[in-house]
Amino acid sequence: MNVFGGSAFLDVMQLISHRRLDSARFENLLMRQKTVALPCEDPVTFGVNAAKPIVDALPEAEKDRIELLITCTESGIDFGKSLSTYIHHYLGLSRNCRLLEIKNACYSGTAGFQMAVNFVLSQASPGAKALVVTTDISRFTVVEGGDALTEDWSFAEPSSGAGATAMLISDTPHIFQVDVGANGYYGHEVMDTCRPTADSEAGDADLSLMSYLDCCEQTFLEYQRRVADVDYRDSFQYLAFHTPFGGMVKGAHRTMMRKMTKSRRDDIEADFERRVSPGLRYCQRTGNIMGGTVYLSLAGTIDNARFDTAQRIGVFSYGSGCCSEFYSGVATPEGQRRLRAMGISRHLDDRHSLSIEEYERLLTGNGAVSFGTRNWKLDESHVPGQVLASGPKGRLVLERIHEFHREYRWNQGAGTELPRQGQPRTAYAWVKE
Amino acid sequence: MTEQRHAEIFALVRSNIYEVLPDVEGREIKSDDRLTDLGANSVDRAEIVMLAMEALSLHIQRVELSGVKNVGELVDALYAKSHGQ
Structure with a gap:
């Protein structure tokens, strides 16, 4: 498993004071930074940059056993051609591989993950692996008009981010071993948030939160019906939530604890x-990386929590529209060591910190590629800071679009290469705790 | 609709508002007040609704209570749902 959190981020409190929003209220929402996609970045570069360290670490024979590549996204770049085709090409995977793309708002990652798990469990092709890549970017512009856009839509800009996760699913799991059949799923039609036009998002913050809370409850109750002796407090040592922003997860956890365990307020806080x-x-x-947010939360849990022994993690995934699922799995001390070797924390530290001026220039579309662009060439002067010149070696960037076909190159920056899975233990030394 | 029951639900919602938004405690709450104007963000609003649902033992989907515009409409919706309407 690996995470790619982009090349640049913006400090959220800086944005909030720039937008003259009430900073005291925003502190409770637990937002810190948001990834901002640069003109040289798109869903393909994000996805490839997340998956490449995993794929590169595989021996050739194992790499050729990747027979299913699912890209999970709500940031597609074409109605027909799947993002997986580009990702497959730049990862150099075997041609005997199924390529497809899955959409279901922020549930897409779980949809892809569960399909991949079932592909492996089916043993239709014994020993085959599946690569699941979640990749989303938000180019923030609100669809105009309509009362449904409540004032809290102002949460959307500070909370929406960009990022990708990649997971290799096989019958020999190292990082996270799923509890087979322990899945509570729940979905219904609701118009809470959506992407009704090519490059923008719209939504009703209240409806979305209500639906998230309803689903949090219903998926757990369904999980409890399917799995014997489950207790919300005791069965899971950790919980990973789909995280639009931290404050929302805190509210959902409080609601669930009160309802399922009748806990007191200070016990809930400690929990x-x-x-x-x-x-x-x-x-x-x-910020919210949409399809992959729940796996970013899972990666954060496995990297940062205590794993002296194997621990069970409960996972809640929600995607607007809506579909949701509560499921679980087990992570071990060995899994934590492997995940830490990916250097996720260090990668996030190494990103370029955008100034408000740089951010505003990006926001006004300076150099950004919109949906349906036919021909385009990267103007490196639109890429802030020294992201291209000093960035890590071997990172994929978008260079050109020729007759709708996107062309990428491996950037040869002066920065150090990111670690690969399976490197010697000394690689752990600089991983920040 | 009994006036008294309606007034009880209004009082319940008001106490929930005070609990979630300590800044407005003691302030008069009117039917046409919007929770947003009282300083509630979406997380606060969901909490106020949930506390009321719990106190009324209302077992419905929260999304059925979304779309209300002010305190009065929330009270009306809670009243209607708690009387099986």
């Missing part, structure tokens, strides 16, 4: 710190 807050760490560095 939140212990079981939920490790999962917020990385989410607070990127």
Whole structure:
């Protein structure tokens, strides 16, 4: 498993004071940084940059056993051609591989993950692996008009981010071993948030939160019907939530604890710190990365929580529209060591910190590629800071669009290469705790 | 609709508002007040609704209570739902 949180981020409190929003209220929402996609970045570069360290670490024979590549996204770049085709090409995977793209708002990652797990469990192709890549970016512009856009839509800009996760699913799991059949799923039609036009988002913050809370409850109750002797407090040592922003998860956890365990307020607070807050760490560095947010929370939990022994993690995934699921799995001390070797924390630290001026220039579309662009060439002067010149070697960037076909190059920056899974233990030394 | 029952639900919602938004405690709450104007963000609003649902033992989907514009409409919706309407 790996995470890519982009090349640049914006400090959220800086944005809030720039927009003259009430900073005291925003502190409770537990937002810190948001990843901002640069003109040289798109859903393909994000996805490839997340998956490449995993794929590169595989021996050739194992790499060729990747027979299913699912890209999970709500940031598609074409109605027909799947993002997986580009990702497959730049990862150099075997051609005997199924390529497809899945959409279901922020549930897409879980949809892809569960399909991949079932592909492996089916043993239709014994020993085959599946690569699941979640990748989303938000180019923030609100669809105009309509009362449904409540004032809290102002949460959307500070909370929406960009990022990708990649997971290799096989019959020999190292990082997270799923509890087979322990899935409570729940979905229905609701118009809470959506992407009704090519490059923008719209939504009703109240409806979305209500629906998230309803689903949090219903998916757990369904899980409880399917799995014997489940207790919300005792069965899971950690909980990873889909995290639009931390404050929302805190509210959902409080609601669930009150309802399912009748806990008191101070007990709930301590439980939140212990079981939920490790999962917020990385989410607070990127903002909502949509399809992959729940896996960013899972990665944060496995990287940052205590794993002296194997621990069970409960996972709640929600995607607007809506579909949701509560499921679980087990992570071990060995899994934590492997995940830490990916250097996720260090990668997030190494990103370029955008100034408000740089951010505003990006926001006004300076150099950004909109949906349906036919021909385009990267103007490197639109890429802030020294992201291209000093960035890590071997990172994929978007260079050109020729007759709708996107062309990418491996950037040869002066920065150090990111670690690969399976490197010697000394690589752990600089991983920040 | 009994006037008394309606007034009880209004009083319940008001106490929930005070609990979630300590800044407005003691302030007069009117039917046409919007929770947003009282300083509630979406997380606060969901909490106020949930506390009321719990106190009334209302077992419905929260999304059925979304779309109300002010305190009065929330009270009307809670009243209607708690009387099976």
